[in-house]
Amino acid sequence: MAVAFDSENPDLPPAGPPAGRAELLVRIFGPLLLLGSIVGGWEFLVRINEIPPYILPGPGLVVESLLDNWHSLYPSLLVTLRITFLALAVAVVGGVGLAILFSLSRWVELSLFPLAVVLQVTPVVAIAPLILIYVDNITLALLICAWIVAFFPILSNTSMGLASADHNLRDLFELYGASRWQQLLHLRLPSALPYFLGGLRIAGGLALIGAIVAEFAAGTGGTGSGLAFRILEAGWRLEIPRMFAALLLISFAGILIFLAFTALQHLLLRRWHASAASRER
Amino acid sequence: MSEPLFELRGVGKTFGSGTVALEGLDFAVGRHAFVSLLGPSGCGKSTVLRLIAGLLRPSRGRLIWHRRIARGDIGFVFQEPTLMPWASVFDNVRLPLKLQGRPRREVREEVERALSMVGLEDFAGAYPRELSGGMKMRVSIARALVTRPELLLMDEPFAALDEITRFKLNNELLNLWARESWTVVFVTHSVYESVYLSERILVMASRPGRITGEIPIEVPYPRDEAFRLSSRYTAACRRVSDELRRAMGE
Ligand SMILES: Nc1ncnc2c1ncn2[C@@H]1O[C@H](COP(=O)(O)OP(=O)(O)OP(=O)(O)O)[C@@H](O)[C@H]1O
Ligand SMILES: [Mg+2]
Numbered sequence: 001m002a003v004a005f006d007s008e009n010p011d012l013p014p015a016g017p018p019a020g021r022a023e024l025l026v027r028i029f030g031p032l033l034l035l036g037s038i039v040g041g042w043e044f045l046v047r048i049n050e051i052p053p054y055i056l057p058g059p060g061l062v063v064e065s066l067l068d069n070w071h072s073l074y075p076s077l078l079v080t081l082r083i084t085f086l087a088l089a090v091a092v093v094g095g096v097g098l099a100i101l102f103s104l105s106r107w108v109e110l111s112l113f114p115l116a117v118v119l120q121v122t123p124v125v126a127i128a129p130l131i132l133i134y135v136d137n138i139t140l141a142l143l144i145c146a147w148i149v150a151f152f153p154i155l156s157n158t159s160m161g162l163a164s165a166d167h168n169l170r171d172l173f174e175l176y177g178a179s180r181w182q183q184l185l186h187l188r189l190p191s192a193l194p195y196f197l198g199g200l201r202i203a204g205g206l207a208l209i210g211a212i213v214a215e216f217a218a219g220t221g222g223t224g225s226g227l228a229f230r231i232l233e234a235g236w237r238l239e240i241p242r243m244f245a246a247l248l249l250i251s252f253a254g255i256l257i258f259l260a261f262t263a264l265q266h267l268l269l270r271r272w273h274a275s276a277a278s279r280e281r
Numbered sequence: 282m283s284e285p286l287f288e289l290r291g292v293g294k295t296f297g298s299g300t301v302a303l304e305g306l307d308f309a310v311g312r313h314a315f316v317s318l319l320g321p322s323g324c325g326k327s328t329v330l331r332l333i334a335g336l337l338r339p340s341r342g343r344l345i346w347h348r349r350i351a352r353g354d355i356g357f358v359f360q361e362p363t364l365m366p367w368a369s370v371f372d373n374v375r376l377p378l379k380l381q382g383r384p385r386r387e388v389r390e391e392v393e394r395a396l397s398m399v400g401l402e403d404f405a406g407a408y409p410r411e412l413s414g415g416m417k418m419r420v421s422i423a424r425a426l427v428t429r430p431e432l433l434l435m436d437e438p439f440a441a442l443d444e445i446t447r448f449k450l451n452n453e454l455l456n457l458w459a460r461e462s463w464t465v466v467f468v469t470h471s472v473y474e475s476v477y478l479s480e481r482i483l484v485m486a487s488r489p490g491r492i493t494g495e496i497p498i499e500v501p502y503p504r505d506e507a508f509r510l511s512s513r514y515t516a517a518c519r520r521v522s523d524e525l526r527r528a529m530g531e
Contacts (some may be wrong), residue, residue: 168363171336176380176428177352186379190367271408272366 022106035106040086057241065241066248073230073242080226083139083211084204087146091203094147095154096196103188104180120152124210128217138218142226145214150207155232157199161192194273197265214248227253283311284347286432286464287333291342293489294328302312302328302463304489306342312431313462317475317482319521321529325490326468330357330434333466348431353377356463358368358435362417364409364424370396371405374423395427398457422454432464433523440472452505455464459502472525476517477509486528493528496521 039059045051046058053061066073098116099194102109128145135141165187173183215228227246269275288309294302302325309315320327331337332344334357364373372379374395378388397404399419409417418438425433439447455478458465469475475482476498485496498517500508509512 066372166363168359168361169365171331171334172363172376173360173380174336175334175352175355175357176377178380182380186376190365193367217394272368272410275412 020061053110054238054240057244061241062244062248065239066245069242069245073227073246073249076225076227076230076246077253080208080211080215080228080250081253083142083146083215083226084207084253087143087150087211088200088204090143090147091150091154091207092200095151095199096158096201099155099192100184102159103184109159113226114240116152116155121146124149124213125217128214132214132218142211142214142218145217146207146210149210150203152201153199153206154196155199157195158192161195162188164195165191187264194265194275197261197268198275201258201261201265204261205254206249208254208257283313285309286312286314286348287334287344287350289339289342289344292332292339292344293341294325294337295340296330299491303332304491306492308483308492308495309414310464310466312348312464315458315465315467315479316479317467317469317479319469319472319475319482319525320485320490321487321525322470324485324487326470326485327360327436328490329485330436330466330468331433334434336477350431353381353428355430356428356430356433358418358421358433358438360424360437360440362414362421364417364420365482366409368408369405370401370407370409370412370420373409373420374427376424377428378504386468388406391427398426399423399453415442415450418442418450426457426461429461430463432466434466435486436468437470438467440470448506448509449473454478455502455504472518472521476521477504482521486530494524496524 043060046056056089057065098112102113118153124145127148128141131144132138132141135144169187170183178186211226212228215226215230219226219229219232227250230246231243234240234246265275289306292306293304296302304385318329320326328337332339333353365376368376371392375385375388375392378391379385393402393405397403399422401416401419401423404412404416404420409420412420422438425435439450442450451474453464467475467478469478479498480527482496482498483492484496485491486493496517498515500513
């Protein structure tokens with residue numbers, strides 16, 4: 001809701017011209033320009049040196065291959081994204097739930113947090129083959145791998161956020177006799193929101209990486225249907241342009257996830273948090 | 282003094298770290314009184330307020346209430362505005378009522394009344410970051426007032442504001458106090474502010490925090506800008522300054 005500021009009131013924050021349009025242009029066209037020149041340079045180098053496509057295909061060929069193989073790549077993209085988002089959803093529920101538990105009980109935190117750290121510092125590439133051995137259901141195994149990497153940033157960020165609630169506000173809640181539950185709902189959770197969203201943005205990318213890594217591990221065994229498996233498959237057949245096409249899709253998926261969560265962050269925080277609010281000058 | 286609201290008897294506070302923050306506090310505050318606690322930084326003023334509010338327990342001595350005090354009977358204004366940045370002005374002011382479990386539609390009038398007391402009725406939908414420092418402080422005061430408290434505890438509420446805004450809020454506070462007849466315990470480190478506002482000034486010294494003097498300001502209300510320029514004001518300020526200097530061991 002917009003507020004009509006009264007120009008007579010001496011308490012007013014200063015009004016300024018709207019935020020610059022120039023910045024927006026740079027934001028959009030800067031990266032595009034850079035990307036364009038990289039792609040152009042790539043195509044140029046491939047052509048001028050006559051590099052054969054099975055060594056390095058030009059970007060044109062990659063796009064062509066992407067379109068040609070869309071019927072097999074698109075379903076694979078969906079498979080990978082499904083794992084990613086399922087893992088992310090479980091990571092959010094588990095991470096936030098555990099963070100809340102930690103904030104309620106120091107005892108639980110002290111005993112469980114080291115375990116979470118162990119999970120986090122062990123490279124998923126190293127655990128994935130083991131998980132694939134012990135878990136029969138491939139989808140479940142992939143899910144577990146993606147979850148392991150996505151879970152920690154959410155847990156640790158949310159934990160920090162829950163603990164960051166302003167001390168005077170806590171006193172205020174105590175003064176009015178707020179229950180633990182009220183304190184959690186109306187003070188700690190909102191305080192944790194910016195931290196959580198930051199964690200979610202990191203976790204989104206990590207979940208994708210975790211899913212891909214696990215697919216690789218599963219794929220080397222000859223099974224799979226996700227994008228990583230398409231890359232392996234194309235590699236075995238020396239279809240290098242198709243490999244690049246699958247790679248391109250993975251990057252796109254990653255970028256989309258990042259943008260989606262950035263937008264979410266902006267949407268939820270713009271009214272109050274310094275990280276998202278625009279500074280009017 | 283009128284009928285007392287509460288009194289401290291031999292109250293002392295030692296923190297876990299071994300810091301003796303307060304020692305031998307003995308004073309009573311009457312109903313509808315305006316009392317200031319004046320002292321140098323670190324002498325324990327905030328600690329006294331927190332003891333009165335029940336946010337800390339005295340290590341020694343007793344705090345005796347002469348009336349039954351329920352939740353919501355005490356309003357606390359912190360040194361910083363201490364608003365929830367994610368909530369609108371309206372929701373910030375509504376917080377104490379929400380914590381008492383009263384639904385939103387039932388309390389609309391109460392919140393609006395509190396907002397109009399501090400002159401912010403047009404800003405109910407604004408968010409804290411859209412307000413100036415003085416406006417935030419007023420929201421904080423409105424929040425303390427929304428439960429119609431019996432006692433208002435204010436911890437250097439205007440210390441961070443510029444002088445013009447501070448004078449203005451001082452006057453607004455006095456007007457409200459005259460109208461609503463709360464009891465106010467006001468912490469400040471400004472001699473001028475304490476003299477302007479209060480009926481009675483308790484001067485504190487540090488290490489350990491204790492009360493070294495008590496100065497009544499016998500100037501009738503309403504007080505206004507003319508009082509700031511009067512010789513009575515200057516004389517009172519001098520008296521309080523001398524007392525404060527003595528308390529600080531000079
Ligand atoms: N939670 C705490 N734990 C340990 N020591 C504390 C705590 N709170 C305050 N103290 C100590 O108690 C003394 C008084 O602190 P207090 O905050 O009451 O001072 P103050 O008079 O309000 O100062 P200021 O004007 O700077 O706000 C200080 O020496 C401080 O270090
Ligand atoms: Mg203080």
